[in-house]
Amino acid sequence: MLKKETLKEILLENRKEVSKQQVISRHFQFEEFGNYVLVGIRRAGKSFMLYQRIQELLANGHSWDEMLYINFEDERLIGVTASDLNLLLEVHFELSQKRPILFLDEIQNIDGWDKFARRLADNKYKVYITGSNAKMLSQDIATTLGGRYITIHVYPYDFKEFLNANTVYLTEHSLSTTDSRAEIKRYFNDYFKSGGFPEGASLPAKRDYLTSVYQKIYLGDIAARHSIENTFALRILFRKLAESVKQPVSFSRMANILASTGVKIAKNTVINYMEYAKDACLLLPIRNIADKLVERETNPKYYFADNGILSLLLLDANTSLLENLVAVSLLRKYGIDDAVFFYNKNIEVDFYLPDTYTAIQVSYTINHSDETFEREVQALIKLQNVLECHRLLIITYDEENTIKAGEVEIEVLPVWKWLLT
DSSP states (O other), X not given: OXXXXXXXXXXXXXXXHHHHOOOOOOSOOOOTTOOEEEEOSTTSSHHHHHHHHHHHHHHTTOOGGGEEEEETTSGGGTTOOGGGTHHHHHHHHHHOSSOOEEEEESOTTSTTHHHHXXXXXXXXXXXXXXXXXXXXGSHHHHHHHTTOSEEEEOOSOOHHHHHHHTTXXXXXXXXXXXXXXXXXXXXXXXXXXXXXXGGGTTOSOOXXXXXXXXXXXXXXXXXXXXXXXXXXXXHHHHHHHHHTTTSBOOHHHHHHHHHHTTOOOOHHHHHHHHHHHHHTTOEEEXXXXXXXXXXXXXXXXXXXXXXXXXXXXXXXXXXXXXXXHHHHHHHHHHOSSSSOEEEESSSEEEEEETTTTEEEEEOSOSSSOHHHHHHHHHHHHHHTTTSOOSEEXXXXXXXXXXXXXXXXXXXXXXXXXXXXO
């Protein structure tokens, strides 16, 4: 049973801790009258987005008497259940007579949290919630919340945010001068290989940090949460998924790949493990727009939520890192629900955006091989006979050009410039 004295101590400590946090603002603006559920991979910066909002409110004349922040990963809250949640309001009103804005951090482990959140919204409380489990975006949760919350998928830093975290601020001339462009490309090389986890953005040596984050995700958020004893099989599965990041992956194929390495697990177990990884926001699927509905669900491409984790799992990873970075950037911009696809039916095109009729190929370089150049260009040209295309684009690591083939124009852009423009 949670004691009021313990809860009061936690709430008062949190006021001091949140107030002194140094926050780098994300490219997101909270609506004044919205309630929010922020979901994303562990360490993506969800808590700091809450700190950002709290500090904005404090700067605009609000006080802690009007706010309540609690992180449910505090070890003093182990064993808390949904029936304890109302104590938050009771303790706050013992500290202050003012109605609180609630900030409930990492609440996903408490069964029934959504019913408490629904009641808060029904009673006109302002509420901000975070969690590291994609099931918080599920239809069941959405039904319980009843449209009273805006759900946001939070990713690690995009490239602009990564630059800001390293005190590099873009101006209208940043891409025009040699020195500025060289600095941007130097930071991009770091971002490309080490990813954008906020806490690691300014660390000179990131690999140890990334290893600790990855272990927390696969051992804690996946293995421990789902009582998986065979963590070796789980680790090999993720390594094989990393090696397959540019290819459609079926559950049967992955089970066979694992079996070839001596890890024999049933197809249903593979399905469960991959679902757990999606729930932990580690894996992000993109589906084939040419497939029928059932095939779309069973044969997608899987990308990793951050390049830093993917780089831990691969050697000589540049081509995979490039496609992974483009995939995550597209999902961040356009959303995870039927906004980003690939096309694979006689033609292979890496990404297709139906909302903007944009087709994208990703190639580390197209200048070093006539075969690569021809393959990437012809795939985009042929796709126009199948799908409506208003923009054709090839994203490379550091090549820029405009290709004209008859009436067709294809832009070639370096990925760092594409990310910024």
